[in-house]
Amino acid sequence: MLHLRSHAELKSWRESLSPAVCLGLVPTMGALHGGHASLLEQAVSDNDIALASVFVNPLQFNEGADFKRYPRTLDEDCALLESYGMDAVYLPDREDMYPDGYETRVRPGPGGELFEGDQRPGHFEGMLTVVLKLFLRIAPDRAYFGEKDAQQLWLVRRMAADLDLPMEVVGCRTVREINGLAMSSRNAFLSPEQRDDAAAIHRAMLATREVFRAGEREIARLERILVEGIHEAQSLHVEYAQVVDDRTFRPADPADQGSWRVVVAARMEQTRLIDNLRLGRA
Numbered sequence: 651m652l653h654l655r656s657h658a659e660l661k662s663w664r665e666s667l668s669p670a671v672c673l674g675l676v677p678t679m680g681a682l683h684g685g686h687a688s689l690l691e692q693a694v695s696d697n698d699i700a701l702a703s704v705f706v707n708p709l710q711f712n713e714g715a716d717f718k719r720y721p722r723t724l725d726e727d728c729a730l731l732e733s734y735g736m737d738a739v740y741l742p743d744r745e746d747m748y749p750d751g752y753e754t755r756v757r758p759g760p761g762g763e764l765f766e767g768d769q770r771p772g773h774f775e776g777m778l779t780v781v782l783k784l785f786l787r788i789a790p791d792r793a794y795f796g797e798k799d800a801q802q803l804w805l806v807r808r809m810a811a812d813l814d815l816p817m818e819v820v821g822c823r824t825v826r827e828i829n830g831l832a833m834s835s836r837n838a839f840l841s842p843e844q845r846d847d848a849a850a851i852h853r854a855m856l857a858t859r860e861v862f863r864a865g866e867r868e869i870a871r872l873e874r875i876l877v878e879g880i881h882e883a884q885s886l887h888v889e890y891a892q893v894v895d896d897r898t899f900r901p902a903d904p905a906d907q908g909s910w911r912v913v914v915a916a917r918m919e920q921t922r923l924i925d926n927l928r929l930g931r932a
């Protein structure tokens with residue numbers, strides 16, 4: 651696997667590829683885990699060449715402490731990427747991505763205002779900025795994002811459509827631990843007991859979906875079931891637990907025949923966990 655350590659190295663590698671080659675990109679912040687498996691596998695199987703990027707993007711951390719604390723496991727990450735058959739990895743540093751004097755940001759529209767956008771001011775602006783820079787530098791035919799970060803995936807799709815980016819944004823299924831907890835780099839901060847408690851999020855989402863499938867369309871009741879289910883684990887503190895319209899990433903409207911999804915963010919001590927599950931058509 652090729653290690654591309656700067657924009658210049660990336661550029662000359664990209665220019666060496668035939669225009670006929672189909673290139674897949676998996677953007678990551680490293681600390682790779684089983685949850686990245688679905689992205690890597692799909693990128694390798696869909697494309698002639700698969701490239702990952704590893705960059706802990708300072709712009710998308712609204713708390714400096716969170717940026718410092720973010721796990722960094724570069725050697726293990728590169729070994730894992732190679733084992734999945736990735737052809738190359740782009741490893742920019744801060745100066746390479748944001749040279750002296752850098753100040754431009756990509757601002758999301760209203761679909762980025764609520765939920766994660768509300769809880770983490772500036773997060774989506776920083777995320778879209780780095781993703782657009784990666785897209786422009788790499789010019790992938792496809793880019794892969796996890797459905798676990800549903801609002802992020804929605805915003806990246808929106809940006810690609812709004813800015814006419816000539817590429818496909820592919821959503822990949824959420825990978826879960828046996829107990830249902832969505833795999834995430836932040837799970838590394840949880841003890842085995844906390845991981846068991848955190849599985850209450852998935853159970854609560856499944857219980858809500860069951861009630862939805864039985865015909866319940868009253869949003870307040872669905873959200874009550876969701877919150878009560880999460881609170882079965884006393885160590886979980888809900889930041890939001892809501893039913894959203896998948897098409898707009900705004901709160902679901904009972905008068906509209908949208909496609910509904912539950913989205914959850916909860917804190918367990920210092921660790922923030924997010925998850926979501928599609929309910930289906932309302």
Ligand code: PAF
Binds near residue numbers: 677678707777
């Ligand atoms: O999901 C992530 O790991 C990050 O938000 C991303 C897409 C790599 C941008 O930094």
